[in-house]
Amino acid sequence: MRMDRQTYQKIYSSLNNFGDVFRLSEEYSRPEGMLATILNQKIVKMTRFKHRRIYSREKELFLRWTQGRSILELAEYTFFPPTLMASLILKNCDMSRKSINWLFKHLDCIENRRLRKEIGKALDADYFFSPRAHEMQCKKGEMGEGIIQKWLDDRNISYCTEAEIRAQGDGKTPDFVLADPICIEDHMIRWIESKALFGDDLEHKHYEKKQFEEYADIFGEGMVVYWYGYLEDLQSEGEGYLVKDHSFFGEYKEQTDELFNYLVYW
Structure with missing residues (x-):
């Protein structure tokens, strides 16, 4: 959105x-x-x-x-x-x-x-900032990654997860690295990064320098998912990755609704 x-x-x-x-x-x-x-x-x-x-x-x-x-x-x-x-x-x-x-x-x-x-x-x-708030944020991250994993599995797309790649001793890596590129909107996507965030300028610039640019240099074109939406004029075109939100995974409405409604407050 x-x-x-x-x-x-x-x-x-x-x-x-x-x-x-x-x-x-x-x-x-x-x-x-x-x-x-x-x-x-x-x-x-x-x-x-x-x-x-x-x-x-x-x-x-x-x-x-x-x-x-x-x-x-x-x-x-x-x-x-x-x-x-x-x-x-x-x-x-x-x-x-x-x-x-x-x-x-x-x-x-x-x-x-x-x-x-x-x-x-x-x-x-x-x-x-409490431990419970941190646990909630981690859980939302896991839920977002779970939706992407299901999307990939349902299409029989082979991939390695960040944990699998790190276990091999490699350094920085996206959440998912695809065995073969897939075409999305005329882009050959080779990796996907999940962010349980809203993509504003500050967050995007931070992760762009910290992660996205490096992933694009190493793996090629990719896709970043800001689950809670992003600014419509966010600068990403031509940077080596697409930016999407939950609407890209519309077939999994039950899962995305659960993510959006997960412990908004307690």
């Missing part, structure tokens, strides 16, 4: 929380899953810009916590994701990043009762 830039900019500027997702979905007749994905990408982008500034205040924020402000209150006060605020507090309790990530998945092992309670609430309130 492609989106014109003007509509995207209106939606993007109005998306600030999950309440906006459902309101704007109805207003613009766009799937909730698409808008939830755009919101997620917006929050991640904003957090990247804000991260250094927040951590420059970590001693002040830790002091506020020791004086009784909760992790959630500090997150709301700084407009910073609760999970990352919890990480900041634990870091100032002299815990390593590895230990923090482990504790987030084993809350019962946190001996300090206050910390255990506040971190549990922080993780439950975080739709973007």
Whole structure:
């Protein structure tokens, strides 16, 4: 589902929380899953810009916590994701990043009762950076790859998956490398990359430099699938790959609907 830039900019500027997702979905007749994905990408982008500034205040924020402000209150006060605020507090309790990530998945092992309670609430309130949010994103990625795999299998198209190629010791590789090229819209497609994202400028440029250009150089022409849609004027023509979305796999409506509706919120 492609989106014109003007509509995207209106939606993007109005998306600030999950309440906006459902309101704007109805207003613009766009799937909730698409808008939830755009919101997620917006929050991640904003957090990247804000991260250094927040951590420059970590001693002040830790002091506020020791004086009784909760992790959630500090997150709301700084407009910073609760999970990352919890990480900041634990870091100032002299815990390593590895230990923090482990504790987030084993809350019962946190001996300090206050910390255990506040971190549990922080993780439950975080739709973007919590372990559960990460698991949801990974699951959506797996669902998208599963649809492509079924599409290839139903056409008896031979391929190697990324995992199979990496097991052979090769480096960067797309999700699927085809044994023989297939013709799609006059392009001889040799690889397919699945992205459970909305293809905006930032995401596309990032992956273009990090992956797509290299795949095209190594394997030849390919296809990128942005499952949640993309900007209709996204620059891709002549770059060595096609860009498609879920509508290309219209025969698998049940599976694509499941992907779009998978835990939009909890």
